[in-house]
Amino acid sequence: MQQGLSRVFREFVRSLAYKEITPESFDDASSKLLLELVENNVALEVAEGLIAQLRERVVGRSVKRGSSIAEFIREELKAVLLNVFERAGVFDLEREVSVRKGGAEPYKVVFLGPNGHGKTTTIGKLAYRLRLKGYRVVIAAADTFRAGAIEQVSQIANMSGAFLVNLGYGADPAAVAYEAVERARRQGFDVVLVDTAGRMHTRKNLMDEMRKIIRVVEPDFRVFVGDALTGNDAVEMARTFFEEVGFDGSIVTKFDADTKGGVVLSIVYTTGRPILYVGTGQRLEDLHPFDYRNFVDSLLD
Ligand SMILES: Nc1nc2c(ncn2[C@@H]2O[C@H](COP(=O)(O)OP(=O)(O)OP(=O)(O)O)[C@@H](O)[C@H]2O)c(=O)[nH]1
Numbered sequence: 001m002q003q004g005l006s007r008v009f010r011e012f013v014r015s016l017a018y019k020e021i022t023p024e025s026f027d028d029a030s031s032k033l034l035l036e037l038v039e040n041n042v043a044l045e046v047a048e049g050l051i052a053q054l055r056e057r058v059v060g061r062s063v064k065r066g067s068s069i070a071e072f073i074r075e076e077l078k079a080v081l082l083n084v085f086e087r088a089g090v091f092d093l094e095r096e097v098s099v100r101k102g103g104a105e106p107y108k109v110v111f112l113g114p115n116g117h118g119k120t121t122t123i124g125k126l127a128y129r130l131r132l133k134g135y136r137v138v139i140a141a142a143d144t145f146r147a148g149a150i151e152q153v154s155q156i157a158n159m160s161g162a163f164l165v166n167l168g169y170g171a172d173p174a175a176v177a178y179e180a181v182e183r184a185r186r187q188g189f190d191v192v193l194v195d196t197a198g199r200m201h202t203r204k205n206l207m208d209e210m211r212k213i214i215r216v217v218e219p220d221f222r223v224f225v226g227d228a229l230t231g232n233d234a235v236e237m238a239r240t241f242f243e244e245v246g247f248d249g250s251i252v253t254k255f256d257a258d259t260k261g262g263v264v265l266s267i268v269y270t271t272g273r274p275i276l277y278v279g280t281g282q283r284l285e286d287l288h289p290f291d292y293r294n295f296v297d298s299l300l301d
């Protein structure tokens, strides 16, 4: 009985909303949307921001005869999402590398991000892509902190066909990075990829160290690597690195296992910087340029 009544009310509201979306009907529907976005790894303030933008676009607007309200909302939502990515712009790193090729200075990329989010693996994948395009790549083993880090990056350099510059554990990470740049200049390498630690004794240590590396290397691009599976943690870490160190774009890893998708959206929204690639597995081949239009389409399917 009550269910029947509520259905009647619901249909009443829907039939009203068919002609015009009132503030009330929107807020009603969007409270559910908010929860669902957050459940899918969209950071709360990002979800709120997106809904506020959507609200502005749809409330009080009437839907054209013959088109459904669902369709209208979907189109407006799409515009809001696309706008997040459009504001961040796009960056084609491989094109930049190709433009630089043959010059005196190598193209320098510093990788940043929390431990375990995939920096070292991603460096291997990017080195591999660049090697396939014929570039000569140096990797700087500037994570001199974590046990096993140098063995791991050395294996990755081998597999991807990159040259490794390594000064051993405990060496000054900025000195390793500098040495790699010098080596690249002397020997005509095209690209330097700097692997960094994701954790040090304290967070302050880590951030200071990252700033120092960047000061010394003067990278062309600073890239943040965030693991999609960690959800809000990746977004929070992106915010921290962005505010305390600064970066130019991101790579999101473990996209293969991510069924939610909110991390990509949240990192771009929070930092206003583009996603360059997504990692889709553990193999060297598993790195793909990120296409935000495809991503938005897939979200609204
Ligand atoms: N499924 C999947 N696994 C990935 C991906 N990227 C990285 N991994 C795995 O994530 C784990 C951590 O990757 P690392 O590259 O060592 O992470 P890191 O950021 O260098 O970590 P630290 O050196 O501790 O700072 C490894 O087991 C990788 O194989 C990805 O795109 N998909």
Ligand SMILES: [Mg+2]
Pocket (backbone or CB within 6 Å): 119, 120, 121, 143, 149, 195, 196, 198
């Ligand atoms: Mg690492």
